[in-house]
Amino acid sequence: xxxxxxxxxxxxxxxxxxxxxxxxxxxxxxxxxxxxxxxxxxxxxxxxxxxxxxxxxxxxxxxxxxxxxxxxxxxxxxxxxxxxxxxxxxxxxxxxxxxxxxxxxxxxxxxxxxxxxxxxxxxxxxxxxxxxxxxxxxxxxxxxxxxxxxxxxxxxxxxxxxxxxxxxxxxxxxxxxxxxxxxxxxxxxxxxxxxxxxxxxxxxxxxxxxxxxxxxxxxxxxxxxxxxxxxxxxxx
Ligand code: 5RP
Numbered sequence: 001x002x003x004x005x006x007x008x009x010x011x012x013x014x015x016x017x018x019x020x021x022x023x024x025x026x027x028x029x030x031x032x033x034x035x036x037x038x039x040x041x042x043x044x045x046x047x048x049x050x051x052x053x054x055x056x057x058x059x060x061x062x063x064x065x066x067x068x069x070x071x072x073x074x075x076x077x078x079x080x081x082x083x084x085x086x087x088x089x090x091x092x093x094x095x096x097x098x099x100x101x102x103x104x105x106x107x108x109x110x111x112x113x114x115x116x117x118x119x120x121x122x123x124x125x126x127x128x129x130x131x132x133x134x135x136x137x138x139x140x141x142x143x144x145x146x147x148x149x150x151x152x153x154x155x156x157x158x159x160x161x162x163x164x165x166x167x168x169x170x171x172x173x174x175x176x177x178x179x180x181x182x183x184x185x186x187x188x189x190x191x192x193x194x195x196x197x198x199x200x201x202x203x204x205x206x207x208x209x210x211x212x213x214x215x216x217x218x219x220x221x222x223x224x225x226x227x228x229x230x231x232x233x234x235x236x
Contacts (some may be wrong), residue, residue, distance in 0.1 A: 002076060007229025008233050009035075011126035015016075016040035018235070019088045019124045022223075023051045028081045030114040031068055032089025032108035033061040034225070036124045044069025054174050058084060060114050061107040062182050066134070084118040084234040092215070094130055094224055098236075099102030099198050103140030103215030112213055115220050123224040130226070135164065135195035140172070140215040141188045148186055149212030155188065158204055162168050172204030185212055200213075 005013060015041035016025075023029055023044060031041055041064060048055055049072065057073040057133050059065035059082050078084075089111055092104040100123065102108050115121040138156035143151050150168050161165045172179040179187055195201055195216075202216040226234040 002195060008126055008128070010122070010231060011227035011229050012036040013039045013075050013227065014231050014233050015124040015126065018227075018233045019122050019225045022086050022122050023047070023053070023055060023086065027085040028056045028058065028083070028086025029066050030084045030089070030118050031057045031059045031073070032087065032111060033064050034090040034105040036086065036090035036126070037210070038067055039063060039071040041067050041071055041073065045073055048072060056081060058114055060089065060110040061105070067225055069130040078114060078117060084114065086114045087118040087193045088124060091125050091129060091217070091221075092125060093134050094125060094221070095132065095134055098224055099134060099217050099219075100217035100221055101134050101137050101139055101215050102217055103142070103187070104137065106140070106179060106187055108140055109142045109181065109183060109185075109213045112217060112220070113194045115217065117209075120187045120223070121221045123221045124187060125224060125226055127226050127228050130204045133196070134216070135192045135199050138189035138191050139195065141190065142181055142183070142185045142212040142214075143188050144210045144212060145178075145184070145186050147210060148188070151208060152188055154208045155190070155205065155211070158208060159190070159192070161199055162204065164201070165193035166191045175195045183212070
């Protein structure tokens, strides 16, 4: 499975492989989105085949749902599962308090709903994503297409009073058209460079009409499994 992986992919793979140790027979598991989460779904499928585990998965995107079915994982909706034992998902940045930026893959809304409806969230990541202060990675906001330019202007105004360094707001594009989420919404990426108070920022941006959710995960993650390029794994 791991022949010819670059150090970064190896780091993602070893974190993903270790994370499936948190899964036990009969569990309902939230399945994250992104390249690290995709490794986890493959590793879980392999473990299920080898050990005969019965797992029910709630995917956080249509991409993950397709992969999970391919790997033989039973897929149900969150409302069918009702509550989850654990969610395993990647992140774009994490800090020492396990606060995260997520949504680089555009799935932040389902990811936040699913992680919040879980007893435990396990984050899987390579070591390069650890930061002292969040914000070098652009913060994604999921925004309703109706009036999105007005919403962007309101966000820009809101940022003036926030403890951030940059204020550029860009509409995420896919080829020449706006990127569209599984919910049919757009993504605005906030280039803030430094987020001094992530908890406050998260509360404030979610007050702006038109914003559905933001990619800050505050007090949601419980464990981080960090992979290194040499194959070592750290758990915190
Ligand atoms: C998707 C996400 C991903 O977890 C995040 O972008 C990390 O992705 P990758 O594992 O590919 O580095 O939040 O919305």
